[in-house]
Every structure is written in structure tokens, then in C-alpha cells.
Amino acid sequence: MKVFIVYCHPSEDSLTRHIRDSFIKGLESAGHRCILSDLYKMNFNTVISEAEYLREAYYRKEIPPPPDVLAEQEKINASDVIVFIYPVFWSDAPAKLKGWFDRVWTYGFAYGDNRSMKQLEKALVIISAGNTLEYFSETGLGDAMEKVMLRDRIFDRAKEKEMIIFDATSRELKEREQNWDLHLKRAFDLGAGL
Numbered sequence: 001m002k003v004f005i006v007y008c009h010p011s012e013d014s015l016t017r018h019i020r021d022s023f024i025k026g027l028e029s030a031g032h033r034c035i036l037s038d039l040y041k042m043n044f045n046t047v048i049s050e051a052e053y054l055r056e057a058y059y060r061k062e063i064p065p066p067p068d069v070l071a072e073q074e075k076i077n078a079s080d081v082i083v084f085i086y087p088v089f090w091s092d093a094p095a096k097l098k099g100w101f102d103r104v105w106t107y108g109f110a111y112g113d114n115r116s117m118k119q120l121e122k123a124l125v126i127i128s129a130g131n132t133l134e135y136f137s138e139t140g141l142g143d144a145m146e147k148v149m150l151r152d153r154i155f156d157r158a159k160e161k162e163m164i165i166f167d168a169t170s171r172e173l174k175e176r177e178q179n180w181d182l183h184l185k186r187a188f189d190l191g192a193g194l
Contacts, residue, residue, distance in 0.1 A: 001121070001194065003027055003034040004079035008086040008097040010040050015169050015183065016128040020085045022184040023126065026191025035075050039096050044068065046099020052106075061108035072104045073117070081122045081194060082158065084149070087169075088129040091141045092148065101153055110157060123158035125149050126190070128183075130170030164190065 005024070009016045027034050037044070045068060048056075055063045064070065076082060086093050104110070109117045127145070129136070136142030142165065150161045166183045168175035 001032045001080045002078060003032055003081045003083055003194065004075045005034055005036045005083045005085060006039065006097070006100065007036060008039045008084075008094050008100070010094070010096075014087070014128075015166075015180065016085065016087050018180075018184055019126065019128060019166055019187045022187035023083070023085065023191040026188035027194060028191075029188075030192045030194065032191070032194060035079065037072060037075065039100060044072075044096065044100060046096050046103065048099070048102050052103060056107050059107050059112060061112070065103075065106050065109075069103050069106065072100070073106070073109050076104075076120070077116070077118050080120060081124065082120050083124045083126060085126045086128075088127055088131075088145070088165075091145060093127075105153070117157060119156065120158040122160040122162070122194070123150070123154045124161075124190070124194070125154075125163040126166070126187070127163070128166045128169045131167065132175070133165060133167045136165065136167070 005020070007020050011017070024034060024036070039046070052065070054060070055065070065073070084093070084097065086097050089095070092098070109115060133142070136145075146163045150163055154161045166186070168179060169183075
């Protein structure tokens, strides 16, 4: 299988980066191929321009998206699976990933009549979160994040979709160190089992 990973974290010194690397090792151990878009390293422009907005607002499919957007769309259509790996920032994806959706999910590609985006076999959302799973359950924020990512952003664009939270990753929590190896093994197993 070919897996397209959209990775969004501003620092190489993060558990999220280690989760990404373990996941990729798992993919490779199972014989899968992957493409990585590291949005920060790419310096992906996540600010929608006025021209892009007008294209979307007036459903002007005849106006092509910018080359950087077309490149991301080509990666999607060349893949079987899409995986998003990112940290939770204020109960959502980082702004850079939100901007990626704003620009890449274009009219005629991800929505509208005669979409050119293929339906992927699977969409997997892997997030690292400072809080615990209990916190996300008690507050309802886990359900809210899942609704936004899986029911809105992914919707019917993948046959299967799943969100996995690697919790208690905040540096002040003792669970972070206790769970470090468990999180990395889980990430590896996710990749190997895809």
C-alpha cells in the first residue's frame, strides 16, 4: 500500500516526531511505501489567497489551484491511505494543518460535483495530546475533535476512518515518561498493521 502522511509539528524535539518515526518504521517493516508532507519543514503556505477564496466562493473549477496545492492533491490521488499526525493545540489541529485543509480541499477536488479526489481506503488520524483520555472523555472534547476531523474533514473521502489519541504527553506529567516506550510501540504496531 502507498500511504500519504501529512505531518504537522513545529519542533523536531517532540514526542509527536518520535511517534511519526515509529509509525513510518512500522509501515516500512510491513512493506508499505509512504510519502511524507512535513508542513513545517516544507514551509507550506497555509494562508488562502483572495484568488483562491474567490475560486472557492464562486465554484470556479476552471481556474486551477496553485502548484503547491496541486502537488498535495497529486500525493493524495497517488495513495491508498492518508494519515494525519499532529499534536492537539487548543482542542484542534495546529493552525498550519487547518490551513492545509483550507487550501487543499478545493472545489472540484474534495467537494462539489464530479470530484477528482479518489475515495481512499482509509484515513487515520494520530494525535498526541497533553491531557489524558479521561479528560477528553469527561469534557466531551475527544468526541468534538473526532467529529471535526472524521465527520467533517474526512467525511466520505475515505472508506474507513479512525482517530487515535496518544494521551498524557505533557512534559509535566509523570505518565509521559512512563508511556513513552508504549506510545512508540503502539505507533510502530499501527504502521505495521495498516
